[in-house]
Amino acid sequence: MSNEQVTVELAQQQDYRFDIQFGAAVPNLIGDEPAPLGTGTGPSPVQLLCAAVGNCLSDSLLFALRKFKQAPEPLRASVVAEVGRNAEGRLRVLRMDATLHLGVPAAQLEHLDRVLSQFESYCTVTQSVGQGIPITVTVLDTDGVALK
DSSP states (O other), X not given: OOOOOOOOEEEEEETTEEEEEOOTTSOOEEEOOOTTTSOOSSOOHHHHHHHHHXXXXXXXXXXXXXXXXXXXXXXXXXXXXXXXXXXXXXXXXXXXXXXXXXXXXXXXXXXXXXXXXXXXXXOHHHHHHTTXXXXXXXXXXXXOOBOO
């Protein structure tokens, strides 16, 4: 097993707004807290966390389906984070709910049961974040049928 390091650099622009640098080949992103702390110029850290979970789950589902030469596109995902106070009264992400939407009816995809039983375990971000934050995952097909 190989280890790798991922580095992201952040440079404060003003108050809570940061220029987030991912490396030469990836465009920078502005992150900012919503008002009243920041100005909401870019996604907040919680929104970025939701994006990371949703993106990783979508990637894992797509990869698993493509291994069986299936075409589920276009995929969509939505992730909702519940933010509230912990026992010490500090704001925390208390839970996350991710909903993945396949772009086709389930009947068009072979090996779907096998994929749905395994794809989450390969999602690096969700498996890591899920050790500290409960994450529920739902998968719907294009007809809105809940598959997981």
